[in-house]
Amino acid sequence: xxxxxxxxxxxxxxxxxxxxxxxxxxxxxxxxxxxxxxxxxxxxxxxxxxxxxxxxxxxxxxxxxxxxxxxxxxxxxxxxxxxxxxxxxxxxxxxxxxxxxxxxxxxxxxxxxxxxxxxxxxxxxxxxxxxxxxxxxxxxxxxxxxxxxxxxxxxxxxxxxxxxxxxxxxxxxxxxxxxxxxxxxxxxxxxxxxxxxxxxxxxxxxxxxxxxxxxxxxxxxxxxxxxxxxxxxxxxxxxxxxxxxxxxxxxxxxxxxxxxxxxxxxxxxxxxxxxxxxxxxxxxxxxxxxxxxxxxxxxxxxxxxxxxxxxxxxxxxxxxxxxxxxxxxxxxxxxxxxxxxxxxxxxxxxxxxxxxxxxxxxxxxxxxxxxxxxxxxxxxxxxxxxxxxxxxxxxxxxxxxxxxxxxxxxxxxxxxxxxxxxxxxxxxxxxxxxxxxxxxxxxxxxxxxxxxxxxxxxxxxxxxxxxxxxxxxxxxxxxxxxxxxxxxxxxxxxxxxxxxxxxxxxxxxxxxxxxxxxxxxxxxxxxxxxxxxxxxxxxxxxxxxxxxxxxxxxxxxxxxxxxxxxxxxxxxxx
Numbered sequence: 112x113x114x115x116x117x118x119x120x121x122x123x124x125x126x127x128x129x130x131x132x133x134x135x136x137x138x139x140x141x142x143x144x145x146x147x148x149x150x151x152x153x154x155x156x157x158x159x160x161x162x163x164x165x166x167x168x169x170x171x172x173x174x175x176x177x178x179x180x181x182x183x184x185x186x187x188x189x190x191x192x193x194x195x196x197x198x199x200x201x202x203x204x205x206x207x208x209x210x211x212x213x214x215x216x217x218x219x220x221x222x223x224x225x226x227x228x229x230x231x232x233x234x235x236x237x238x239x240x241x242x243x244x245x246x247x248x249x250x251x252x253x254x255x256x257x258x259x260x261x262x263x264x265x266x267x268x269x270x271x272x273x274x275x276x277x278x279x280x281x282x283x284x285x286x287x288x289x290x291x292x293x294x295x296x297x298x299x300x301x302x303x304x305x306x307x308x309x310x311x312x313x314x315x316x317x318x319x320x321x322x323x324x325x326x327x328x329x330x331x332x333x334x335x336x337x338x339x340x341x342x343x344x345x346x347x348x349x350x351x352x353x354x355x356x357x358x359x360x361x362x363x364x365x366x367x368x369x370x371x372x373x374x375x376x377x378x379x380x381x382x383x384x385x386x387x388x389x390x391x392x393x394x395x396x397x398x399x400x401x402x403x404x405x406x407x408x409x410x411x412x413x414x415x416x417x418x419x420x421x422x423x424x425x426x427x428x429x430x431x432x433x434x435x436x437x438x439x440x441x442x443x444x445x446x447x448x449x450x451x452x453x454x455x456x457x458x459x460x461x462x463x464x465x466x467x468x469x470x471x472x473x474x475x476x477x478x479x480x481x482x483x484x485x486x487x488x489x490x491x492x493x494x495x496x497x498x499x500x501x502x503x504x505x506x507x508x509x510x511x512x513x514x515x516x517x518x519x520x521x522x523x524x525x526x527x528x529x530x531x532x533x534x535x536x537x538x539x540x541x542x543x544x545x546x547x548x549x550x551x552x553x554x555x556x557x558x559x560x561x562x563x564x565x566x567x568x569x570x571x572x573x574x575x576x577x578x579x580x581x582x583x584x585x586x587x588x589x590x591x592x593x594x595x596x597x598x599x600x601x602x603x604x605x606x607x608x609x610x611x612x613x614x615x616x617x618x619x620x621x622x623x624x625x626x627x628x629x630x631x632x633x634x635x636x637x638x639x640x641x642x643x644x645x646x647x648x649x650x651x652x653x654x655x656x657x658x659x660x661x662x663x664x665x666x667x668x669x670x671x672x673x674x675x676x677x678x679x680x681x682x683x684x685x
Contacts, residue, residue: 148155160236161251163325164367166194167396169379176225178535184502191384215424221543224595228647241484242685252318261680282590310334347421347570352615360398374403383509384497388530388551391493395577396569415442423571431564436463440470451498453569460565462486489565503536513557524623528553548587555581581611598643607631610666631668635661637669654679
C-alpha cells in the first residue's frame with residue numbers, strides 16, 4: 112500500500128482521537144458560554160481570544176451563508192469585492208442580530224442557526240478558534256491545524272483543487288478546474304477510471320493587535336498519488352516529490368482602520384457578484400503577491416490593487432526583457448443599497464522593470480494612461496451588478512470589455528464577456544432550499560493580447576473566466592437542506608469550448624467575426640449529486656457522484672469520452 116493510500120485511515124484515526132475528547136469539552140464549553148451570555152457576561156473565549164485584522168479567505172464556509180442572508184434582506188454587506196474583512200462581517204451580523212428581523216419569525220429555524228454560527232465565529236470568535244493561542248486583551252497569536260482526506264474514483268486527467276468550498280450551501284468538497292481552462296488539458300478518452308486517495312495537513316497562524324494591524328499565513332502539505340515521475344512541476348510555485356507537495360497561498364500583513372485598510376502580501380482576490388462566472392478577477396487562478404488599499408464610507412467603497420504575475424513561458428514571447436516582470440493593476444468602485452449594488456472596475460496587465468507609477472496611482476484611469484503615456488498594455492473594464500427583486504430572489508450580471516471596435520473598418524474583433532444569473536433562497540415543504548442558474552459567454556480572443564506575455568493570465572491559467580476565451584457555460588444547482596447541518600445538492604452543467612486559447616492572440620488575416628464557439632467545439636455535459644455535512648465548528652464531510660459526457664475532447668473531432676466519478680471526503684479542524 113502506497114503512502115498516499117495509507118494516509119487516509121491514519122488521518123481519520125488521529126483526527127477522531129483528537130476530536131472525541133474535544134467533542135465533550137466543546138459541548139460543555141458551549142453550555143458554559145450559553146449560561147454566561149444569558150447572565151449578560153462575555154464568554155471566556157471572547158475574553159481570551161482577540162482577533163486582529165484579517166480577511167475571510169475565498170474558500171471560507173461563511174460565504175454561502177452570507178449570500179443567503181443578504182438575499183433575504185437580513186444583513187447588509189458588500190460581497191462583490193472579496194475577500195471581505197472579518198470586521199465587516201462582524202458588524203453586519205451584529206446589526207442583524209440586534210434587529211427585529213431575527214426575532215420576528217421571518218427567519219427559518221436553519222437561518223436562525225446560521226446567524227448564531229456567524230455571530231459565534233465573527234463576534235464571539237468561538238468557531239474557527241485556534242488549537243493554540245496566547246495574548247492579552249488586544250494582542251494575540253493563534254495557531255490552527257486542519258486535516259483533510261478524500262477518495263475519488265474517476266479519470267486520471269481531471270484536474271482538481273482541494274477544498275474550495277465555494278458552491279451554494281457550502282457542500283462541495285472539490286471543484287473541477289474546467290474544460291481546457293485555457294490550457295490544452297482535459298479528460299483523455301484512453302485513461303482508465305481509477306481510485307485515487309489524497310490527504311492534506313495544514314496550519315494557519317495569525318496574530319497582531321486587534322483593531323489596528325494583523326498578519327495571517329497558512330501552508331498545506333498534500334499527500335497524493337505516488338505513481339509517475341519522482342519530481343513534477345505542478346505550477347510556477349509548487350513541485351511535487353513522489354506525490355508529496357507543499358504550498359502556501361496566503362501570507363499577508365493587514366493594517367485596518369474604521370474607514371480604510373491596506374494589505375501587503377499574498378492572498379486571493381475576486382471581483383464580481385456571479386457565482387461561477389466572474390469575468391475579471393475570478394478567484395480561480397493562483398493567489399497574487401500584491402499591495403491592496405481599500406476605502407469605504409457609507410454605501411460607497413473603493414479598492415485598488417497592484418500585484419506581480421507568475422508567467423508561463425510559451426516560446427512565443429515578443430519583447431519581454433530579461434530584467435522585466437509582469438504586473439497586474441486594478442481598481443474598483445462599488446455603490447450599494449437595499450436594492451442591490453453596482454460595481455465598476457478596471458484592470459491592466461503590463462510589463463516593466465519596476466512597477467509603473469502611473470498604474471500605482473489608484474486614481475489614474477488606466478485606459479487614458481495607456482493611450483497617452485504607454486503602449487501595448489492590456490486594459491480591461493468590468494461592469495457588474497446585483498438586484499434584489501424581492502427577499503430571497505436576486506438577479507445579477509457582469510459585462511467585461513476587453514476591446515470593442517467603434518470603427519468597424521479596422522477588421523479587428525470585438526472582445527468581451529457576459530454573465531447573467533439568478534438565485535432563489537426559500538423553502539420547500541418547510542425545509543430551506545436554494546436554486547441558482549447562471550450563463551457565461553466569453554468571445555474569442557478575449558483576455559489575449561498581441562504581446563503574448565500581456566495576456567490576462569496567472570501562470571498560464573486565466574485570471575478571469577476559468578474556461579478562458581471562445582467558451583460558454585450554463586450551470587444550474589439546486590441545494591436542499593433536510594436538517595440544519597445537512598445538505599443535498601444536484602448540479603447540471605453544459606459547457607462549450609472552441610479552439611481559441613488565451614495564448615493565441617488575433618493575427619492579421621484572421622476572421623474577426625468567426626462562428627461561436629470557433630472550429631471543432633469541445634462540448635461537455637455533467638450531472639452531479641452530493642450529500643454534505645457541516646458542523647461549522649470542527650468537521651465537514653461530503654460524498655457524491657457525477658456523470659460526465661464529453662465530445663471532441665481537446666477540440667479533436669470524434670474524440671469522445673463518457674464516465675462516472677465518485678468521491679468522499681472529510682475535513683477536520685483541530
